[in-house]
Amino acid sequence: MSQDLGTPVTSAPPRGAAPPARTPKKKTKTGLSALAAKRIAVLSALVAGVAYGWGIGGNAAHYAYAAAVRSMSANWHNFLYGAYDPAGFMSVDKAPGALWLQALSVRVFGYETWALLLPGVIAGAVSVYVLFVLVRRWAGHAPAALAAVLLAATPITIAGTRVNLPDSTLILTLLVATYAFWRALEKASPRWLLLTAALVGVGFHIKLAMALAILPVLGIVYLVAAPASPGRRVLHLLGAGAVTAAVSSIWMLIVGLTPAGSRPYMDGSTSNSVWQMVWSYNLFDRADAAKAGKSAELPVLPDGKVTPVDQGGETGVFRLFNDLIGGQISWLLPLAVLLLVVGLVAAGRAPRTDKTRAGWLLWGGWLVLFAGALSFSQSIHPYYTSILAPAIAAIAAAGLHLAWTDRRFTWALPVGLLATGAWAFVLMNRSSDYVPWLRPVVAIAAVAAAVLVLVRRTGKFAVVTGAVAGVALLAGPVAWAAPTFQPPTDPRTAMFQNFNPLAGPNPNALSTGIDLTKLMAGGPKPGAAGGQAMPLPPPIMFQMMPSDADPKLLGFLKANKRGERFDLATVGGTGASPYIRAGLSVMPMGGFVGTMPMPTAGGLADAVHSGQLRYVLFGGFAYDSPTALARKDWVVRNCVRIPPPAYTANPWMGFTSALFDCKPGA
Structure with missing residues (x-):
């Protein structure tokens, strides 16, 4: 396919000669000029930015990441290690790359919801234009403009970018890396390839192994199509692999070489190991159910049932088309698959270095690899599928243009x-x-x-x-x-939407497809404010995910603070989040979902006896585990339960929580 390579340099006309006739702006076979295509792309990016950012100040930010950003923006130590709480007791259970950007935004603009979401919104809008640039170098102006429009209009891209999740930042990083790769592919440039490798390494700090998943695709395309000898192609890839490994390892090495007592405990690890958090908890345990539990204590449910891991629906080739995920990403997926086949057939027996075929292999590989991973991973959040959007948009746009201009297809x-x-x-x-x-x-x-x-x-x-x-x-x-x-007005469903954002007409749906309002309607009902509290341990399905800090509890804790390191300890990150966001120092016992063995019952006792902690709050969404049950048993036996009317006027809070005073002699 032809590309606009610009105006060639010519010698100056002789003096007195008539000026050369104005050359009309080059158009594609669709009649779209390069300038018009660029304007469409810029407009698409601007519209996307406005859409992604519209009303985000009123959104409820992702509760865990919002708490971590509050803590990370407090000091550079927390910033570096990705601390979940202000005291640096526990880290987040991911690499903190995307949160670094959010924490910097908060340091500049203040701790506001829109400041939390701003980096992701910018990344999403810029991605639209970067995809245009990428497709333009491969397939021309018209398909590039169409690809920008298709990416901007993808439902899960819009829903996910309006939350402070790492995915939009990862997608931009991988698109820029792919641009560098394409430049490397054009002339077998090792410098551009090393830049590609470094950018993929940066992506690893944003979303770990998901960034590295693109490497097989890039490697295969380079081996197939780079204009260099086989030996040079292999040598280039070996060097690029070394750079990716080095850049990807920087943060893990820093954490691993820091004494355990000088940094937060690594959430997602049973042994305070950053390597276990990265490779086991965030990769192998998620991909293979048989390995689940290797990086976290297995939950102990009150009803004895197995932990639910069905987020995203059943695994298999049809997962991306199911009732939950289909409306998020699959609108153009059948079209993209059809046109990918057409594009590869059209490339036919082109020379090995043909860039048109290389583009089909590149975007087709992106689509097939990530679609396969998402289809067969044990459990996924629907917003993970936004990684498919650039490939679907590029393939659909280039394929439609090919079929429009080539009568064979x-x-x-x-x-x-x-x-x-x-x-x-x-x-x-x-x-x-x-x-x-x-x-x-x-x-x-x-x-x-x-x-x-x-x-x-x-x-x-x-x-x-x-x-x-x-x-x-x-x-x-x-x-x-x-x-x-139009975010849900119910604060519970609003928080679930920002934990598991979904596009579509049911804003109350969770990542499992369950309507939260119907679920809660069938659950237990609280009595009058301060009435009978829920027994311990509470049934897991009816624990509340608190969306905001209880104002009466905030006042109670501030009035009774006597210099403790922690204002409060909670079960898991869910219960801790609203109080961290409100400015308290909270110990999230057990980490994000409560199943990490930190602190042990003995460690909790030491924190109490050393004057670091006084109050412990049970409530919020978290799984019990052997260590969690031991902690709970210690609290019940050694601490005094405070009557709900003393710390809350909320019936649900009084019904689903239990506050204990663990001060010796209380």
Whole structure:
């Protein structure tokens, strides 16, 4: 495919000669000029930025990351080690790369929700333009502009970017790394390849192994298509691998070489090991159910049942199309798969170094690799699928352009449009009461566009055909993204949405597809404020995830603080988060989900007897474990339970929590 390589340098015309005739701006076979394509891409990025950032000041930030950012912005020690709490007792259970950006934003703008979300919003908007630049170098201006539009309109991209999650930052990092890779591929440049390797290493600090997953794709494409001898290609890749390994290891080495007593305990580890947190807890335990529990104590549930690990639905090739995930990412997935095959066939027996075929291999590899990982991992959050959006957008855009301009593959346009319209109808029919009129509109648009591309694809009708096809392709995804801008009014469901953001018409759905409002409607009911408290241990399904700090408890703790290191200890990170965000120093016992063996019952006793801690709060979402049960037993036997009316006026808080005073002699 042709590319606009700019205006060649020529010698100056002789004096007195007539000025050269103005050369019209180059257009693609679709009639779209390079300037028009660039304007579309810039506009798409700007619209995406506005959409991603619209009203984010009123959002409820991800409760765990928001707490960690508050702690990390307090001092550089917490910043470096990714401390979850202000005292640096426990780290987050991930690498802190994305949180570093959020903490820096907070240090500049103050601890505001919009400041927490700003880095991710910027990353999401910039990604749209970077994808345009990438596709332009591969397939030309028109498909590049279309790819930018498709990425910006992906429902889960919009929903996920409006929360302070690491995914939008990771996607931008990988796109920039892919740009460097493409420059390396064009001339077998080792410098560009080393830059690619370093950027992937940076991505590792943002989301660990998910960043490294792109390496096999880049390696295969470079081996296949780089214009260099086999020996040089292998040598280049070996050097790049060494750079990625070195950059990826920097933070782990710093943590690993720091004495355990001089840094936070590594959440996601049973042995305070950063290596176990990274490789076991965040990779192997998630991918293989048989390995689950190696990096955390196995939960002990009151009903004796197995820990639920069904987030994202059942594993298998159809997971990306199920009721929960389908509406988030799969609108154009069948189209992308079809056009990927078309693109590879069109490349045919091109020379080994052909860049058109290399592009199909690159984006096809991205799509297949991440789709496979997400389909067969034991448990995933739906927003993980946003990593597929750039590849789907690039493949769909380039494939549509290929089928439009190459008569050999004209058949792919009506087939692809009809398949996309049919699948959109199925997805929208799953929520039949949501904008019901849109289903027939999309179906009619798909059929009309399929007919138009066969009979009238040139002249003035090309614009009409494109517009009708645009409705068939984008109306469904845009409609599914719309509810994202109306967060739930219930604070519990709002917090779940920011913990597991979902696009679509049911803002109350959890990552397991359960409607929280229906779940809570069937649960136990509290009595009057300060009435009968829930017995210990409480049934796990009805523990509350507190979305905000209880104001009466805040006042109680501040009034009774006597210089302790910790104002409060809680069960897990859920209970700690609102109080850390409110400015208290909280010990999150057991880490994020309460199953880490830190502190032990003996360690908790030492903290109490040394005057570091007085109050312990049970409540919030956390799993029991052997160590957690031992801690709970120690508290019940050695501390005095405070009547709920003394620390809360909230019926739910009084019903689902238990506050203990562990001061000796209390």
